[in-house]
Amino acid sequence: NAGVTQTPKFQVLKTGQSMTLQCAQDMNHNSMYWYRQDPGMGLRLIYYSASEGTTDKGEVPNGYNVSRLNKREFSLRLESAAPSQTSVYFCASTPSRGNQPQHFGDGTRLSIL
Amino acid sequence: GNSVTQMEGPVTLSEEAFLTINCTYTATGYPSLFWYVQYPGEGLQLLLKATKADDKGSNKGFEATYRKETTSFHLEKGSVQVSDSAVYFCALSDNSGGSNYKLTFGKGTLLTVNP
Numbered sequence: 413n414a415g416v417t418q419t420p421k422f423q424v425l426k427t428g429q430s431m432t433l434q435c436a437q438d439m440n441h442n443s444m445y446w447y448r449q450d451p452g453m454g455l456r457l458i459y460y461s462a463s464e465g466t467t468d469k470g471e472v473p474n475g476y477n478v479s480r481l482n483k484r485e486f487s488l489r490l491e492s493a494a495p496s497q498t499s500v501y502f503c504a505s506t507p508s509r510g511n512q513p514q515h516f517g518d519g520t521r522l523s524i525l
Numbered sequence: 526g527n528s529v530t531q532m533e534g535p536v537t538l539s540e541e542a543f544l545t546i547n548c549t550y551t552a553t554g555y556p557s558l559f560w561y562v563q564y565p566g567e568g569l570q571l572l573l574k575a576t577k578a579d580d581k582g583s584n585k586g587f588e589a590t591y592r593k594e595t596t597s598f599h600l601e602k603g604s605v606q607v608s609d610s611a612v613y614f615c616a617l618s619d620n621s622g623g624s625n626y627k628l629t630f631g632k633g634t635l636l637t638v639n640p
Binding site: 470517 | 566
């Protein structure tokens, strides 16, 4: 009963390095989302994928790219990490039928020095 | 655009006290409303939801009523416990066509319950 699994749980990067955050769900959900959580800011949507094969920008997409690899997996890539991208990143999924809540992973805590 | 405004914290209560966390929203369509809870070091979990006006969502002693006339969805609990200490997020999902059910979150309210 894994739900939404994110890897890694923690990561420290140097400015300019790149990395990919992985997310996988086993609930056969169509839609997947990436958020960042910063103190006092709530959760802000970075990118989302309404269905396999589609991706769209959210509120704060700059500096990020995403790939919907298949129905289960949705990855987030930082090509050249900046200190402003230090945050906690959450992946979520939902069936995409109306009124269904999103299910969240436990987050990836990313620090960029 | 859509927005959610919830009371700023932190909120500190004694065990068995009454809790209210205010939440108001602005939406262009007919949103569904949610309360999520985040315990330390964890992701968000759905606490309760309401999908139409006058619906009451409830779970684990928490309640919230969807008030369209006041665009509000305040969270209440009659008697809080230490284990309720967490961050609470109010959110809305715009169900209008093309929205892809994206969630708009409030900034979160940290609740600490002391024994």
